[in-house]
Amino acid sequence: MSENTRSYAALRPSAVSSLAGELRLACMRISRRVRYESTDSIAPHQFSVMCRLEESPRSPGELAEIERVSAPSMTRTVGGLVERGWVERAPHPTDKRQVVVTLTDDARKALKDTRRKRDAWMAVRVSNLDPEEQAILLRASEILTKVANE
Amino acid sequence: MSENTRSYAALRPSAVSSLAGELRLACMRISRRVRYESTDSIAPHQFSVMCRLEESPRSPGELAEIERVSAPSMTRTVGGLVERGWVERAPHPTDKRQVVVTLTDDARKALKDTRRKRDAWMAVRVSNLDPEEQAILLRASEILTKVANE
DNA sequence: TATTGTTATACTCTATAACTATA
DNA sequence: TATAGTTATAGAGTATAACAATA
Structure with missing residues (x-):
């Protein structure tokens, strides 16, 4: 056996x-x-968001939903990441309301x-x-x- | 084998x-x-402190050291636990500077x-x-x- | 009118510095 | 003079409500 x-x-x-x-x-x-x-x-919430963006760029709304935080919280988190040069905000190609967040x-x-x-x-x-x-x-x-x- | x-x-x-x-x-x-x-x-930091107190009563200073937070943070955490009726503060039997925190x-x-x-x-x-x-x-x-x- | 994102404001947890009481 | 704990104040991260821009 x-x-x-x-x-x-x-x-x-x-x-x-x-x-x-x-x-x-x-x-x-x-x-x-x-x-x-x-x-x-890297703060835990920043780290988590950066991991999500590793696969593909996403909108703040998507990120908020995935991370289960409010939209304003995600605005703030993304803002902090932009300041540190870790992500970039770009306009959405077709929907001008949306923002595309990309990892640097x-x-x-x-x-x-x-x-x-x-x-x-x-x-x-x-x-x-x-x-x-x-x-x-x-x-x-x-x-x-x-x-x-x- | x-x-x-x-x-x-x-x-x-x-x-x-x-x-x-x-x-x-x-x-x-x-x-x-x-x-x-x-x-x-129960918030994570409260839960953690309560677990420490399960074994035996401890002073705020000890708790701060174990949990690796500052003394004022622990004062606040203990304060919150007192308000919720989960711990009690009592004077130390011999050293009047110290406080003994006990689980209810x-x-x-x-x-x-x-x-x-x-x-x-x-x-x-x-x-x-x-x-x-x-x-x-x-x-x-x-x-x-x-x-x-x- | 609905959706996306941001700003305004407030609450919680954290820290350092200053203060009080006791050893 | 050193130690234990608290209070004062400020910096993050979070939330809800209100707002602007766009669909």
Whole structure:
């Protein structure tokens, strides 16, 4: 019998509940530690908006909806990003009411740098784990990603 | 050969780096989803302080240091908790400069309720996973907790 | 008349500096 | 003189309401 065909018993409800609590806490602790250790200069809400713009330019309205903040808040956030030279506002090609917000090359560099720093903290911890623990986390990260995207 | 004696190869540096990035992102996504889905009435900073006080009463200074915020910020946070009836300020038995902040019974109930709601989202997701995936997450939560507490 | 974005204003959480009481 | 906590004040980020420009 190889590991791939081994059968596992499903967890009982009480065990599911306990695991859910522990797992949730563990993820929150990791998030907090990563954020604290990274000491990056991009504020969380700015970072989040910049990530959205990495894929494609968007209007302030779209950004507000995606980030679930009010339109005036997004106006302010975009304004701050413009001041720092990380995004640019341009008129919409056809609808003159709309504005198109685009990421600058400087912003792409800043994002890359920030991610590198955030990953560094985690990379050190992961590299200090046993190979077996690393293997488990490899599978767990896939499962957690799937769960978060549900 | 059982799983317990199976040997795993250590990840190469590039794989460690990749795993670290994926794992960090997965934890942050889970945190965000949990926070978004729980819609609880306790603000994050209040919740965090209340958790610290669950173990034992503490002074505002201690709380400020643990939470890594300024003393005036903690004064304000504690003030808000007092207003909501979740903590009480009492004079220190020997040092009259100090204040002892204690959690009320109402707060303990509110904490329990909030945790139950937060766990609920995660519990539903966990119960829908394969038994094998549940087993992996069980081990992963232990490892992640260890990493976060390092 | 509806939609997009901005401005006006206010509330919360954060910080630093100055102040009070006590050690 | 140093320490614990608070108050004073200001800087972000958030929200709702009101407004201007355009569809």
